[in-house]
Amino acid sequence: MSEATINRPKSAMKFVIIGAGMAGILAGIRLKEAGYSDFVIVEKGDSVGGTWRDNHYPGLHCDVPSHHYCFSFEPWAEWSEIFSSGPEIWKYLDLVAHKYGIMPYIRFNCAAESADWDGARWQVKLATGDTVAADVVVTATGGLRIANYPEIKGLETFAGECFHTTQWNHDIDLSDKRVGVIGTGSTAVQITCALAGKVAKYELFQRTAQWVLLLPNASYSAEEKEEFRRNPDKMRQLYDEFETATYVQTGGAIMGTDPEARAALIKNVQDNLGSVRDPVLRAKLTPDHEVGCKRLVMSPTFYQAVQDPTVEVVTDRIDHIEPKGIVTADGQLHELDVLALATGFDPGAYMRPMKITGQDGHTLDELWAVRPIAYKAMGLPYMPNFFMVEGPFTPFGNLSLIRVAEWQVDYIMKCIEMIREQGVAMAPKLDATLKLVAQYREDAKSTIWATGGCTSWYQDEEGVPIIYPYLAEQFRDEVKAPIILEDFEIGPLTTA
Numbered sequence: 001m002s003e004a005t006i007n008r009p010k011s012a013m014k015f016v017i018i019g020a021g022m023a024g025i026l027a028g029i030r031l032k033e034a035g036y037s038d039f040v041i042v043e044k045g046d047s048v049g050g051t052w053r054d055n056h057y058p059g060l061h062c063d064v065p066s067h068h069y070c071f072s073f074e075p076w077a078e079w080s081e082i083f084s085s086g087p088e089i090w091k092y093l094d095l096v097a098h099k100y101g102i103m104p105y106i107r108f109n110c111a112a113e114s115a116d117w118d119g120a121r122w123q124v125k126l127a128t129g130d131t132v133a134a135d136v137v138v139t140a141t142g143g144l145r146i147a148n149y150p151e152i153k154g155l156e157t158f159a160g161e162c163f164h165t166t167q168w169n170h171d172i173d174l175s176d177k178r179v180g181v182i183g184t185g186s187t188a189v190q191i192t193c194a195l196a197g198k199v200a201k202y203e204l205f206q207r208t209a210q211w212v213l214l215l216p217n218a219s220y221s222a223e224e225k226e227e228f229r230r231n232p233d234k235m236r237q238l239y240d241e242f243e244t245a246t247y248v249q250t251g252g253a254i255m256g257t258d259p260e261a262r263a264a265l266i267k268n269v270q271d272n273l274g275s276v277r278d279p280v281l282r283a284k285l286t287p288d289h290e291v292g293c294k295r296l297v298m299s300p301t302f303y304q305a306v307q308d309p310t311v312e313v314v315t316d317r318i319d320h321i322e323p324k325g326i327v328t329a330d331g332q333l334h335e336l337d338v339l340a341l342a343t344g345f346d347p348g349a350y351m352r353p354m355k356i357t358g359q360d361g362h363t364l365d366e367l368w369a370v371r372p373i374a375y376k377a378m379g380l381p382y383m384p385n386f387f388m389v390e391g392p393f394t395p396f397g398n399l400s401l402i403r404v405a406e407w408q409v410d411y412i413m414k415c416i417e418m419i420r421e422q423g424v425a426m427a428p429k430l431d432a433t434l435k436l437v438a439q440y441r442e443d444a445k446s447t448i449w450a451t452g453g454c455t456s457w458y459q460d461e462e463g464v465p466i467i468y469p470y471l472a473e474q475f476r477d478e479v480k481a482p483i484i485l486e487d488f489e490i491g492p493l494t495t496a
């Protein structure tokens with residue numbers, strides 16, 4: 001081990017963080033707090049915010065309460081509602097990035113194309129043609145980033161406006177338009193609530209009915225916000241309460257570890273469905289899978305929205321698309337002016353299409369040839385001093401991913417300290433990673449996400465969930481524990 005690499009001054013350590021969304025901003029804040037200053041956050045877009053910048057469809061809200069969908073160390077008194085809108089969350093992230101002095105570290109319009117390990121450092125190639133060297137790389141590219149376009153015959157022949165929900169065209173005045181939306185996930189449900197009764201005709205093309213949890217939203221009054229400003233402890237208390245509500249109660253209800261909470265959850269969604277007056281429509285909207293098999297859709301007004309006279313829920317299978325609209329299997333042409341594809345995302349992309357080449361020429365493509373794997377959702381074999389925030393098997397679902405990212409970044413910071421102090425390259429061992437993933441996959445097979453009788457983006461091509469198969473609290477305890485050194489290849493830097 002070279003003397004020059006041991007106990008390096010923090011100023012000598014270089015970092016590249018990929019992505020300036022919630023997780024990239026967080027990683028920057030933690031590096032700064034720890035005394036590191038030589039880092040760059042490369043961001044493909046022209047502003048911070050990640051998913052909250054990329055998604056801007058009508059009705060976009062977060063279905064996790066805002067006083068918990070925020071950084072634990074940065075409560076915000078200005079949240080307008082219990083469940084805030086996408087633009088407000090985007091604004092919050094921008095404010096935090098400014099407040100913590102992260103903006104000067106961000107290079108916008110600058111996608112990372114590849115990263116190559118040279119034995120001591122990563123050489124990160126950017127779309128601008130530049131290469132940036134880094135002792136440590138952290139990818140913070142988000143979980144659901146790449147749009148999933150459905151394979152429907154004739155889709156490209158549609159003569160009206162057609163876009164994926166991430167590409168919403170706000171220039172179109174929809175008020176006199178016939179609008180079709182394909183999909184019934186959280187996105188489609190929020191759009192339906194926003195557009196029902198506000199367009200000439202609204203058709204929701206449903207392949208699978210969803211359970212919808214009734215969670216009323218409400219605005220915070222000026223007095224409540226003032227109280228939050230005066231007494232930030234109130235916000236911390238709310239944060240803790242919402243953490244218990246989402247992580248412990250909702251998590252336990254979905255996974256069935258808390259039978260009482262599960263019974264309450266089932267009662268809620270069934271009662272909510274029961275509010276649909278027309279039995280034919282109610283039957284159409286009745287799911288054929290267990291509650292919680294798919295990620296729970298939460299909405300205060302969905303069933304109200306679908307009962308609007310201008311809304312139709314179409315359950316006949318889509319046969320093909322023509323210039324004038326969608327033709328269903330019963331031969332009916334549903335004439336449309338605008339078609340929105342609320343058909344979700346590629347959940348297996350992570351930081352791809354970025355190319356990563358690690359130790360001895362091992363590549364990410366080779367590691368993930370069968371399916372994405374990761375050590376504790378953060379590390380990759382043969383990829384020394386390389387970490388992912390929200391990699392494969394991250395706890396996902398009806399919870400705040402910001403909280404999960406905080407635990408992950410804390411773990412990454414522990415590794416960074418070791419890398420700096422000992423002057424080492426560390427990567428999880430292949431066998432330790434495969435063993436962990438095999439255990440996750442085995443245990444995932446008995447979760448509601450696999451046994452509940454549905455298909456969803458939680459599942460891989462074999463139907464096995466690709467998310468952390470236990471309660472999120474267990475993940476927190478796993479990553480807060482000391483690093484399991486025997487799970488890592490830890491060796492000298494070879495060309496420093």
Ligand code: N01
Binds near residue numbers: 063184185187344455
């Ligand atoms: O996507 P989805 P999403 N023909 O994958 C249907 C997060 N999120 O964008 O169920 C016809 O859930 C598909 O049908 P089926 C959250 O994690 C969070 O709504 O496969 N239909 C399904 O109905 C969420 O889970 C918030 O039968 C087709 C829909 O498209 C995740 O993003 C808000 C089809 C896709 O649903 C994804 O949600 C919004 C086809 N060929 C989103 N292909 C918050 O509030 C697909 N579908 C935090």
